[in-house]
Amino acid sequence: RKEVxxxxxxxxxxxxxxxxxxxxxxxxxxQSFFWYRQDCRKEPKLLMSVYSSGNEDGRFTAQLxxxxxYISLLIxxxxxxxxxxxxxxxxxxxxxxxxxxxxxxxxVRA
Amino acid sequence: GAGVSQSPRYKVAKRGQDxxxxxxxxxxxxxxxxxxxALGQGPEFLxxxxxxxxxxxxxxxxxxxxxxxxxxxxxxxxxxxxxxEDSAVYLCASSDRTSGGxxxxxxxxxxxxxxx
Numbered sequence: 001r002k003e004v005x006x007x008x009x010x011x012x013x014x015x016x017x018x019x020x021x022x023x024x025x026x027x028x029x030x031q032s033f034f035w036y037r038q039d040c041r042k043e044p045k046l047l048m049s050v051y052s053s054g055n056e057d058g059r060f061t062a063q064l065x066x067x068x069x070y071i072s073l074l075i076x077x078x079x080x081x082x083x084x085x086x087x088x089x090x091x092x093x094x095x096x097x098x099x100x101x102x103x104x105x106x107x108v109r110a
Numbered sequence: 111g112a113g114v115s116q117s118p119r120y121k122v123a124k125r126g127q128d129x130x131x132x133x134x135x136x137x138x139x140x141x142x143x144x145x146x147x148a149l150g151q152g153p154e155f156l157x158x159x160x161x162x163x164x165x166x167x168x169x170x171x172x173x174x175x176x177x178x179x180x181x182x183x184x185x186x187x188x189x190x191x192x193x194x195e196d197s198a199v200y201l202c203a204s205s206d207r208t209s210g211g212x213x214x215x216x217x218x219x220x221x222x223x224x225x226x
Contacts, residue, residue, distance in 0.1 A: 004152070043201060043217035044153065087152050096141065097166070098215060100152030 006101035020074040021104045023088030031093035035073050038085045078108045114218035122224045123192045131187045131221045135204030142185050145201040192225045
């Protein structure tokens with residue numbers, strides 16, 4: 001079983017729609033959680049960290065459920081520029097490696 | 111400021127050739143990571159350096175893979191006798207936090223290796 005599992009999608013949504021997706025992680029010792037964004041043929045870039053209390057960054061909302069070991073990302077009022085692959089990332093306590101999911105592809109259409 | 115740079119951006123090798131991939135981390139960053147990203151997958155950890163010390167090479171797929179960072183800045187990932195299954199994007203990332211920290215890792219644009 002992979003350490004981080006994601007629904008690969010693709011999620012095809014119209015502009016202005018809300019889209020949400022989850023990832024699950026297997027290592028209960030995971031301490032830090034992130035969403036990275038990766039555009040086609042580009043490097044991953046940090047989108048946002050995920051905190052236990054949940055957090056928002058503009059149109060993006062991230063939630064963490066430690067009991068069920070899943071993380072979610074919700075995008076409101078989708079823009080064409082939100083089209084990308086979103087990588088779920090976990091970071092265990094006292095470790096340096098990042099564990100990546102395979103990514104969820106989102107395509108926003110006009 | 112300057113980010114992480116990698117060269118070459120694209121490399122085509124014939125099976126059996128040796129290749130060397132270079133990473134220039136963000137100036138002053140202590141930690142340097144190499145990841146391998148196969149098509150349709152997330153990056154997979156290969157190896158980690160703290161300054162010039164290679165603290166973890168557990169992710170290197172075989173003894174054909176070798177990485178070094180002799181002066182604690184630029185790093186080179188070398189693959190000997192390349193095989194078709196080595197075809198992937200090789201990503202380098204750097205961070206200014208030492209091991210155990212959770213500082214952001216900044217990724218370079220990657221080297222896309224194709225082995226024919």
